[in-house]
Amino acid sequence: MVSKIRRFFQYISAAAIDNYVKGVLIGQAIYQGVFKNVPAPALNCYSCPLSRFACPIGTFQHFLTLRQVPYFMLGFFGFIGGLIGRAPCGWICPFGLIQELLYKIPSFKISLPEWVKYFKYVVLVILAILLPIFLLEPWFCKFCPAGTIEAGIPLLAWNPVKSMGSSLYDLLTTHFYVKYGILLAFLALFITTKRPFCRMMCPLGAIFSLFNKFAVIRMHVDLDKCSRCDLCYNVCPMEIRIWENPDNVDCIRCMKCYDVCPDRAIQVITPLNFPVEVKLQKNYPPA
Secondary structure (H helix, E strand, O other), X not given: OHHHHHHHHHHHXXXXXXXXXXXXXXXXXXXXXXXXXXXXXXXXXXXXXXXXOEOHHHHHHHHHHOOOOOHHHHHHHHHHHHHHOOHHHHHOOHHHHHHHHHHOOOOOOOOOOHHHHHHHHHHHHHHHHHHHHHHOOOHHHHHOHHHHHHHHHHHHHHOOOEEOOEEHHHHOOHHHHHHHHHHHHHHHHHHHOOOHHXXXXXXXXXXXXXXXXXXXXXXXXXXXXXXXXXHHHHHOOOOOOOOOOOOXXXXXXXXXXXXXXXXOOEEEEOOOOOOOHHHHOOOOOOO
16 A cells, blocks of 8 residues: 555656646746755756756755865755655655666566665765766766756757757767666666666665664564565565665665565654664664
């Protein structure tokens, strides 16, 4: 039941973030209203013709390219992550929704090794932090497949504006084809693998994952009830066993495990229902 509510919420969130239909109709390439100064709590390209909000990672890099400490974005990440951890990835992110829908296409399926989850921290540190600081450009945005599918391809297909006498098609350089190649590789993975971008490459997911263990709203597994049946693992879009560690950095709080658990051992905890035994349990292995 919760999974159905989540799916509905994903559609509503995507529509709320990307609904600037007027711009498409009047030929305005990118929305420039007041909401564009507000980052969405999910990875969503600033340049998407339908987007009304800024990308949090793009905004974060913008401050870094100006050699400014991104206090606002650090506070934004801390507030969202400290409250609900990585839940925005599972409930709000339009790109996460795209991955889940494409995975439903019938095909052979593969699993990713667990170590790939560390690669997103490399992406965060190098592409989203160090390169913008030293090279003064938002390097993650240059290769982000979410930006390619949400902005690059739609703008090129639409071609609504001309800049300095050149159409957007004149921007088809080697860099664009590299971005396009990255997107094609991920699209293939989306069909065959559960949420590979979220697990391997997303710097926003990497940031929010750091709060999973400390968020106000978290997951809890009663190990006295849990039978280790692995039904939770079978339905998990991030391929984790929540009974091994409810604070796993890849848990997106999607609640699919809650829906299928026959032992009713999984629950959401808040300061109002925080069980004392959580503080005492030592048998959760590290994430």
